Amino acid sequence: MAGNLIDYVKWRGDLGFTERPFNDVDALVLATLSYIDLVGFTPNEASGGTVEVREALGELMERSGGDVAPYVRSLATIDARYIDAVAKSRRFGRLHIGRYVDVMDYDNAVQFAAVEVxxxxxxxxxxxxxVRFVSFRGTDLTIAGWREDFMLSFEVTGAQKLAAEYLDRALRAAVAAGEPLMAGGHSKGGNLASFAVASAVPSLAKNVLRCYSFDGPGLDERVVVHDARDVIGGxxxxxxxxxxxxxQLFDRAEEPRAYVASTGSGMLQHDPLTWQVSSSDLILADGLDPDAATFDAALDEWMEPVDMGExxxxxxxxxxILGAGGPKLTDVTSREGLPKVMSAANGASDQTKRLVWKLVECVVAKQAARTSDVVRKAYEGVVQSARDAASGLAVSFPRRQLHAE
Incomplete structure (x- = not known):
């Protein structure tokens, strides 16, 4: 039986954790909590205290009148149905949350949020x-969000520093209470969890029961030497x-990981609400999609030899260039956005141009394969143009050995 996170909350919603112990799907549900704007609904770190999930989300639902879009800080398809299901479930609704932090510093390009469950x-x-679970908020599918992820390739970001400081405080409080702690997040949230655990004082890191990264970028070894696996192993x-x-960004190929089946198309599989789950686990796929591997290899081939400034x-x-198509990733291959992207790429370096074309080819080909014949024909010319542009520039790319468990 396969479903999504909404289905899972309904399947397991009437069972507490003492009846059905915590599993990796539960970790994904908790990772999505930090995507919800909890300002005014959950005690912040400075004030202390906790509130039940059902109370916080119930008040949010009431105040929003059912239109929760302004309270969702992600392009993940977190909607009123999902929030309401989580709030009303016995499994999640009765959990207590607190220590909420939400920082947005536009001048310094810092976006950080976390909540403790x-x-x-x-x-x-x-x-x-x-057990305490620290949920770090990730990024979204806007071009700006992707830019922030790529900034991880040349510097330790402000969000990473805030995550390390937050986890240090949370770990000290957990140790004082005699309780272990888990950390996790989706997208950039997974990266923040890994960075924070890797930065933890060794005596405190021993108290980390588990660290989850759900499709989070890795920590580039030229920027950050150690990640969470180096500190807490398996x-x-x-x-x-x-x-x-x-x-796959800044991936450490030797690290084990599992690939999850999704109902999403192409890069829209990044949305955790498209991930397939059973009543007790994530449903695994055979491995990394070849189209995604091609784009990943193209990025690797360019990024590996260059310095931080480059x-x-x-x-x-x-x-x-991508932003010329519009503010969202999906605008890159829209009928209106694609010509603007291709035009903006004309004056770019060969390396950048090649990566743009590879991205366009992979995304468009994936979309065309899932559309009707009429729409597919409309895309055919664009796909061929992208292939022609990439031809001769990147016939084959180095592939890294990937491990799955």
């Missing part, structure tokens, strides 16, 4: 104590959809 004793198999858990691009220049050039 309190799991009752005996929630996690083999652990009789209560307690660092990675999941990516079959068509993973964000999660990576910064490339990031600005690349995303200025």
């Amino acid at each position: 309190m799991l009752p004793p005996n929630s996690v198999e083999g652990c009789g104590k209560g 307690r660092f858990v990675r999941y990516q959809p079959a068509y993973s691009v964000i999660g 990576r910064e220049r490339f990031t600005n050039e690349f995303f200025d």
Whole structure:
């Protein structure tokens, strides 16, 4: 039986964690909580205290009148049905949350948010104590969000520094209470979780029961030497959809990960609400989609030999081009946006141009394969143009050995 996160909350919603212990799907649900704007609904870190999930989300639903879009800080398809299901479920609704932090600094390009969830004793198999889960907010599918992910290639970002500081405080509080802690997040949230755990004082890192990265970018070894796996070993858990691009960024190929089946098309598989789940686990795919691997290899081939300054220049050039199509990633291959992107790329460097064409080819081909014959024919010329532009520039790219478990 396959479904999505909404189905899972309904399937497991009437069962508490003492009846059905915490699993990786639960971790994904908690990772999505930080995507919801909880300002005014959840106690912040400075004030202290906690509130039940059902109270916080119930008040949000009432205030929003059912239009929750202004409260969702992600292009993931988190809607009123999902929020209402989580709030009303016995499994998640009765959990307590607090220590909410939400920082947006436009001048310094810093976006950071996190919330702590309190799991009752005996929630996690083999652990009789209560367990705390720190959920780090990720980015969205806007061009600006992607730009922020690529900034990870040449500097330690402000959000990473805030995540490390937040986790340090959370770990100290957890140790004082005699409780272990888990951390996790989706997209950039997974990267923040890994960076924060890797930055933790060794004596505190021992208290990390698990760290989850759900399609989160890796930590580039030229910027950050160690990641969570170097600190907590197999307690660092990675999941990516079959068509993973964000999660393959700055990848450490030796790290185990599992690929999840998704109902999404192409890069829209990044949306966790498209991931397929059973009543107790994530449903796995055979591996990384070949089209995603091609784009990933093209990015690797360009990024590996260049210095930090060149990576910064490339990031600005690349995303200025994509942004010509519109503010969203899906605008890149729209009928209105694609000609603008291709025009903006004309004056770019060969390396940047090649990556843009590869992105266009992969996305358009994926969309065309899922559309009607009429729409497919309209795309055929664009696909051929992208292939012609890429021909001779990147006939074959180095592939990294990927591991799945």
